[in-house]
Amino acid sequence: MSINSDNKTKILIIDDNQGILFVMKQALELKDHHVRTVSSFEGVDAIVEFSPDIIFLYVSLADQDGRAVCRELKSNNATKDIPIIMLTAYSDAHKLAKEATADDFLSKPFELEDLWEKTEKYTKQKTT
Amino acid sequence: MLRPSIFTLLSWNKGYILILWTNYTLGSPTRSGDPKDGHILTRAIIDTIREPLIVLDENLRIIVASRSFYKKFNLTHKNTRDKMFYDLGNGQWNVPALRTLLEQVIPKHTTVEDYEVRHDFPFLGSRTMSVNALEIRYENGRKKMLLSIHDATIEKNLESEREKLMAQKDLLLKEMRHRIANSLQLIASILILKAGTVKSEESRFHLEDAHSRIMTIATVQEQLDPSTFDEGDVMVGKYLTALCESLSKSMIGGRRAITLTVKSGKGTVTSEEVISLGLMTTELVINSLKHAFPGEKGGKVLVTYSAKGPKWSLSVADNGTGHSKKADSSQPGLGTGIVAALASQMKAVIKTKSTKLGTKVSVTHV
Structure with a gap:
């Protein structure tokens, strides 16, 4: 797990919809996570700098293909071990996530319970 | 010759x-x-x-x-x-x-x-x-x-143009699907976040209620494939299962010892019909959760759907306390009204059977 002084799980959300970023941040902060939101992929260096424990990544970013971003992160030694959960509205979400080499997916619109469960799952995996 | x-x-x-x-x-x-x-x-x-x-x-x-x-x-x-x-x-x-x-x-x-x-x-x-x-x-x-x-130049050009337009149409439908999903996500999440902050149990229930109704519609969207948007056929069993999973999470969660299960045969209906079935299911399930299990009482709610040819039947049954005489004589609530309206639209008949062992509401189209 990444080092942070208050032991909170660090979560990065990449989605081009500000409303979604807001509600997801609110929901995750309710569970006492440290959340950063961005509307586009800012490069591997930015990810490494923040050093998240989990990344939620939207598949259809405005000017980027979320799948390509995921593949880039998964092929880089500095970021390949960070669990990436794809956010998507496509009906074949599990297939998309597999193609992108993501660890998991959440189909929009999802229950916040599902969001919390996935976060819990990948937080526990990191600590074991 | x-x-x-x-x-x-x-x-x-x-x-x-x-x-x-x-x-x-x-x-x-x-x-x-x-x-x-x-x-x-x-x-x-x-x-x-x-x-x-x-x-x-x-x-x-x-x-x-x-x-x-x-x-x-x-x-x-x-x-x-x-x-x-x-x-x-x-x-x-x-x-x-x-x-x-x-x-x-x-x-x-x-x-x-x-x-x-x-x-x-x-x-x-x-x-x-x-x-x-x-x-x-x-x-x-x-x-x-x-x-x-x-x-054949003109025909080929027209065919090529048609293929481009179809591809464009698919892209637009996908884009529309994304926007709808984002909008529903936003509204549903705001409601449930708000539900978590209100002190009044009744207010919380109403907010969760509203959230569930939105997820009923949202769950239909998930089942629809943009490439078959015009046909719009949805597998009822799959839809009701996804819907009840969503209702379980938002309305029950880990707070109550109530199980919500679905039993369904095979069958597909149009997207318009499945929304009506979904809304009726949501209302009837909410009714059960609200009235069948007073206090911390646990129990079971079973949603059943069956269809044979044009005939179908949807029922929601619980093993709760049944309707009280007071409830029977009072004015029907919003949920009951919605179910009645949708059943009428689908040319279906509602039957309610309530005893001390539970209540079963059936909506049947013959």
Whole structure:
């Protein structure tokens, strides 16, 4: 797990919809996570700098293909071990996530319970 | 004795049905011995054909071509007769695809239909030609070849344009799906976040209520594939299962010892019908959760759907305390009203059976 002084799980959300970023941040902060939101992929260096424990990544970013971003992160030694959960509205979400080499997916619109469960799952995996 | 001649073969040419049995073969003498009669008749028939038509000998030299061929490709009888087909119009027909057709395909198959040739013709520009070809083999071993050439450029362009528009349509539908999903996500999340902050149990329940109704619609969206948007058929069992999972999470969570299960047969309905079924299910489940299990009492709620032909039945049954006499006599609530309206719209009948062992509400379409 990444080092942070208050032991909170660090979560990065990449989605081009500000409303979604807001509600997801609110929901995750309710569970006492440290959340950063961005509307586009800012490069591997930015990810490494923040050093998240989990990344939620939207598949259809405005000017980027979320799948390509995921593949880039998964092929880089500095970021390949960070669990990436794809956010998507496509009906074949599990297939998309597999193609992108993501660890998991959440189909929009999802229950916040599902969001919390996935976060819990990948937080526990990191600590074991 | 009648022998099949070129005229019966013309019946295969698109748009023309002309069957004429004669004892003439192309170029052969008539009974009177005058070969000109055969030529004149053949010529006349070829000239009436709307599509460009050419007759070639076994060395691929032009014997005769139709008037429409000359007109279409800016040629004359004078500059085509006895010429090699490939040499016509300063070699504009010397196209690799055509050479393959004439020298390899036809000798193997004798008949070819809709062979596509794309070429940049100096006079016509870029064109897609659809060629029908037929090899005629005489008893004496000699051969002739018939070529009918249809300019399919406009059709091909329209087809290509249609494919582009379909691809654009799919893209737009996907984009629309994303926007709807984002909007529903936003509203549903705001409601449930708000529900978590209110102190009043009743207010919380109403917010969760509203959230569940939105997720009912949202769950339909998930089941719809943009590529079949126009058809809109949804598998009812799959939909109700996903819906009840969502209702369980938002309305029950880990707070109460109530299980919500679905039992459904196979069957599909339109997206419009499934929304109605989903909304009725949501209302009936909310009713059960609200009234059947007072206090911290646990229990079971079962959603059942079955269909046979046009008949279907949806029921929500719980093993709770049943309706009280007071509840029976009071005015129906919003949820009951919604169920009644939707059932009426779907031409279904509602039946309620309530005892101390539980309540079952059935909505049946016969």
